Amino acid sequence: MAAAAAAAIKFLNLATLIFSVLLLTSASDTLNSGGNITDGETLVSAGGLFTLGFFSPSPAGVPTKRYLGIWFTASAPPEAVCWVANREAPLNSTSGVLVMDSARSLLLLDGSGQTAWSSSKTNTTAPATVAQLLESGNLVVLRDKTSGGGGSVLWQSFDHPSNTLIAGMRFGRNPRTGEERSLTSWRAPDDPAPGDCRVALDTRGLPHAVGWRGGAKLYSSGPWNGRWFSGFPEMASYPGIYSIEVAVRPDEVAFVFTALAGAPFARLLLTDEGAIQQQTWRGPAGRGWNIWDASPRDVCDAYGKCGAFGLCDAVTASTLFCGCVHGFSPASPSEWSMRETSGGCRRDVPLDCGKTNGTPTTTDGFRVVRGVKLPDTDNATVDMTATLEQCRARCLANCSCVAYAAADIRVGGDGSGCVMWVGDIVDVRYVDKGQDLYVRLAKSELNDEKRRAAAKLIVIPVTVSLLALTAVLGMYLVWRCRLRGRASSLMFLQGQRPSNHAQTKAMLGFLSKTSELGDDDLDLPLVCFGDIVSATNNFSEENMLGQGGFGKVYKGVLDDREVAIKRLGQGSGQGAEEFRNEVLLIAKLQHRNLVRLLGCCIHGDEKLLICCKQKGP
Ligand SMILES: *[C@@H]1O[C@H](CO)[C@@H](O)[C@H](O)[C@H]1NC(C)=O
Ligand SMILES: *[C@@H]1O[C@H](CO)[C@@H](O)[C@H](O)[C@H]1NC(C)=O
Ligand SMILES: *[C@@H]1O[C@H](CO)[C@@H](O)[C@H](O)[C@H]1NC(C)=O
Numbered sequence: 001m002a003a004a005a006a007a008a009i010k011f012l013n014l015a016t017l018i019f020s021v022l023l024l025t026s027a028s029d030t031l032n033s034g035g036n037i038t039d040g041e042t043l044v045s046a047g048g049l050f051t052l053g054f055f056s057p058s059p060a061g062v063p064t065k066r067y068l069g070i071w072f073t074a075s076a077p078p079e080a081v082c083w084v085a086n087r088e089a090p091l092n093s094t095s096g097v098l099v100m101d102s103a104r105s106l107l108l109l110d111g112s113g114q115t116a117w118s119s120s121k122t123n124t125t126a127p128a129t130v131a132q133l134l135e136s137g138n139l140v141v142l143r144d145k146t147s148g149g150g151g152s153v154l155w156q157s158f159d160h161p162s163n164t165l166i167a168g169m170r171f172g173r174n175p176r177t178g179e180e181r182s183l184t185s186w187r188a189p190d191d192p193a194p195g196d197c198r199v200a201l202d203t204r205g206l207p208h209a210v211g212w213r214g215g216a217k218l219y220s221s222g223p224w225n226g227r228w229f230s231g232f233p234e235m236a237s238y239p240g241i242y243s244i245e246v247a248v249r250p251d252e253v254a255f256v257f258t259a260l261a262g263a264p265f266a267r268l269l270l271t272d273e274g275a276i277q278q279q280t281w282r283g284p285a286g287r288g289w290n291i292w293d294a295s296p297r298d299v300c301d302a303y304g305k306c307g308a309f310g311l312c313d314a315v316t317a318s319t320l321f322c323g324c325v326h327g328f329s330p331a332s333p334s335e336w337s338m339r340e341t342s343g344g345c346r347r348d349v350p351l352d353c354g355k356t357n358g359t360p361t362t363t364d365g366f367r368v369v370r371g372v373k374l375p376d377t378d379n380a381t382v383d384m385t386a387t388l389e390q391c392r393a394r395c396l397a398n399c400s401c402v403a404y405a406a407a408d409i410r411v412g413g414d415g416s417g418c419v420m421w422v423g424d425i426v427d428v429r430y431v432d433k434g435q436d437l438y439v440r441l442a443k444s445e446l447n448d449e450k451r452r453a454a455a456k457l458i459v460i461p462v463t464v465s466l467l468a469l470t471a472v473l474g475m476y477l478v479w480r481c482r483l484r485g486r487a488s489s490l491m492f493l494q495g496q497r498p499s500n501h502a503q504t505k506a507m508l509g510f511l512s513k514t515s516e517l518g519d520d521d522l523d524l525p526l527v528c529f530g531d532i533v534s535a536t537n538n539f540s541e542e543n544m545l546g547q548g549g550f551g552k553v554y555k556g557v558l559d560d561r562e563v564a565i566k567r568l569g570q571g572s573g574q575g576a577e578e579f580r581n582e583v584l585l586i587a588k589l590q591h592r593n594l595v596r597l598l599g600c601c602i603h604g605d606e607k608l609l610i611c612c613k614q615k616g617p
């Protein structure tokens with residue numbers, strides 16, 4: 001009886017599904033002048049890739065706020081929403097209606113006929129208009145072809161991005177008018193209202209994308225070098241997915257990516273936390289999104305992490321990631337030792353540059369810093385026509401020029417074009433496929449034999465005191481682990497875990513200001529090593545689930561709960577930084593319900609992750 005009922009329900013569900021699919025496929029992509037769509041109705045692009053309609057971002061049951069949006073049809077709102085019309089004015093019922101009104105603009109009316117949103121007023125004396133959802137995901141208001149309007153675009157949603165960039169959208173600004181196409185985050189995953197975070201293309205110097213939270217820069221992509229953004233070479237290396245370009249014209253500087261034929265659907269999403277994620281749709285079988293890359297990736301992506309003339313290196317956890325460009329030393333060594341590195345570095349030997357009878361004379365020279373993300377170009381001067389040799393001569397002749405580099409690497413070799421920096425250089429880091437930066441130094445700093453000898457004298461005492469410090473820190477961590485191990489057991493039992501939201505938030509904060517493991521910021525329980533040893537029967541063969549290049553995975557029982565424990569290979573060379581990245585990555589994956597991270601443990605060389613054991617062997 002029950003089985004029959006269940007079968008009937010299944011059949012009904014299937015029928016509804018088929019019915020709605022039929023409805024969808026028969027939906028039109030065009031709204032004619034005077035026409036409207038009500039809540040429940042949709043526009044579907046010609047090939048079916050995108051849908052325009054009403055949606056609620058909050059889970060069923062919560063009092064509904066209704067939004068008009070465009071989403072990627074294969075997925076579902078709110079996850080797949082690319083654009084939202086009435087972000088600032090949600091409707092409070094399902095009686096909203098989108099009207100292509102006779103005054104030639106799209107109007108979103110609420111139940112009482114009030115306008116919640118409208119596309120910009122178009123010329124009312126223009127011929128009749130239609131709205132059409134294109135297969136690119138762009139909603140356009142066009143002059144009706146049939147009435148002699150020629151089909152020209154009067155308004156388009158691509159000009160008003162929300163938090164998502166899809167292929168073909170132009171992200172940038174018009175230097176003449178200041179008009180900007182930037183991304184603004186949602187306030188929360190279930191709230192499309194404009195949040196605090198923004199990503200925009202800065203066109204000062206060379207084009208560079210900057211992530212903001214309020215008035216503070218979170219991260220910068222680094223200057224565009226003709227092929228990629230200096231700090232994000234990997235963006236240009238997704239063959240078969242999309243190609244990227246930055247168009248530079250007097251009336252437009254814009255970043256745009258183009259989907260390649262047969263590639264999975266890709267998007268750039270600005271999360272409510274301010275991170276940019278590059279995602280691709282897994283396809284009908286996998287469902288869900290693959291996160292290819294995210295920015296910020298590590299501590300060094302935090303804007304200006306090491307201050308003026310600082311140089312960030314993501315793999316040198318031991319020196320707290322920050323160093324100075326050759327010829328510079330920390331401006332305040334005591335602050336640096338307290339991990340406050342944003343004060344930057346100071347020149348060791350003053351430059352020798354002046355004027356005699358109007359002609360500059362100098363004994364300075366340049367030293368190349370290889371493999372870096374070029375500094376912020378906000379105050380830099382760019383000349384695309386100069387050669388690198390001319391660039392050097394110009395920089396040398398100008399006493400306020402402190403560094404130069406090639407502006408365009410497309411020609412190969414040393415590149416072409418010229419960027420010159422005055423004042424300070426900030427936001428420099430080592431990066432894969434990094435560029436050459438030429439830094440101006442006093443003559444005595446160019447020949448560094450003497451310096452090396454001097455450095456050796458300092459290195460030994462510094463190393464000894466660092467070792468002592470590490471030992472003390474290690475003891476402190478073990479002690480704290482003991483204390484917190486108990487507390488975390490309780491958290492396990494009561495399931496009191498920090499929400500993903502809070503955790504991700506903590507992550508970003510912690511990327512920007514901390515650099516040591518075991519910080520409270522990543523509010524994860526630290527688990528006592530002793531507890532793990534007994535849970536896994538001293539890492540016995542029987543408890544081993546698998547092994548990979550990264551280490552071994554064991555099953556175990558911790559506080560009556562089956563867990564998987566990942567023991568990172570001691571010989572894997574994985575440092576604190578990689579371990580942290582892994583913790584961050586898993587904390588992110590957690591959002592996708594793939595694996596739940598319950599805690600972590602650091603014990604001497606041992607680094608362990610404790611996760612929920614997944615179903616199966
Ligand atoms: C929407 O269109 C229907 C006819 O298709 C019409 O009866 C209704 O009044 C329209 N609603 C609005 C708000 O224009
Ligand atoms: C919905 O909004 C309208 C005005 O936009 C307002 O008059 C009405 O009271 C609201 N209803 C609820 C239930 O909040
Ligand atoms: C509106 O369009 C008409 C005809 O296309 C044109 O002559 C007129 O200048 C336009 N007005 C404005 C304000 O753009």
Ligand SMILES: *[C@@H]1O[C@H](CO)[C@@H](O)[C@H](O)[C@H]1NC(C)=O
Pocket residue numbers: 376377378379423424426
């Ligand atoms: C550019 O110059 C302004 C004014 O001197 C300064 O406030 C700002 O920090 C500089 N920006 C960079 C990236 O150096």
Ligand SMILES: *[C@@H]1O[C@H](CO)[C@@H](O)[C@H](O)[C@H]1NC(C)=O
Pocket residue numbers: 380381398399400401420422
């Ligand atoms: C030096 O360079 C700066 C920035 O490029 C520029 O503003 C200044 O006029 C130059 N000075 C001379 C003497 O060329």
